[in-house]
Amino acid sequence: MSPASPYHDQNDDVLQQLFNELFREHEHKLYAFVVKVLRSDAQAKDIVQDVFLKLWTIREQLHEIGNMDAFLYRLTENKVYDYLRAAATREKTRQELWLRIRQAGEAMPDQLETKEYHTLIQQAIHRLPPQRKTIYLLSKQEGLKQQQIARELQISPHTVRNHLAEAFKSIRNYVKKNLQSLLSL
Known part of the structure; x- marks a missing residue:
């Protein structure tokens, strides 16, 4: 099998190049934003990775996005909100479990x-x-x-x-x- 597929589309190369440029241009700014909010290096990296993964999945529509800065920040904010919401739920569940264990002990x-x-x-x-x-x-x-x-x-x-x-x-x-x-x- 040859390295270049007969079905290889030049559009794929263009999308890959556009994606790489967007990543280089925005990755650090988005990371700085998330780490400022969450104060967690690891979580900031995970969220920025999720943002760019989402961007990659919609790469065919990149040309339709008018304001890429606003789009990426909105996407990042949504990922941060999702994380905070999930963290609050996990903390509530953890506290409920401890309460049940203590109640079982008290009973x-x-x-x-x-x-x-x-x-x-x-x-x-x-x-x-x-x-x-x-x-x-x-x-x-x-x-x-x-x-x-x-x-x-x-x-x-x-x-x-x-x-x-x-x-x-x-x-x-x-x-x-x-x-x-x-x-x-």
Whole structure:
């Protein structure tokens, strides 16, 4: 198979060149805007990448955009709003999970000693997969924020968030299941 396809369109080259020029011209400005709002280098890079990915998917319509600066800033603002909205939802979910875990602990009958409850929690933590356990302990014992954990472990903040959510779910389920077993003894 030859490197140049008989179906290769010169328009593809023109679109690629236009896209590259737009990227070089706007990438740094958009990054500076996002990092100023979110104060997160990693998140700013992710959002700018998403903006240009979106731009690439609509590259056929680039010639129809009258004011590229305004278009890119609007697209970037929308991505930032989407991120903030999702972050608020994740934080609310995390707080609700902690509240449920605490309520389950407070609702324990007197027969179950606090020590036994904490033993259950430690057993649940011990059963977590290694990376999830590390992330959970960095968050709960070390008090690190998700961004700090992501930097320390050199993983994405999304991965940290997902591991924390799964850890909370797993711990809650383990405690709930084993709490009932202890109470029935």
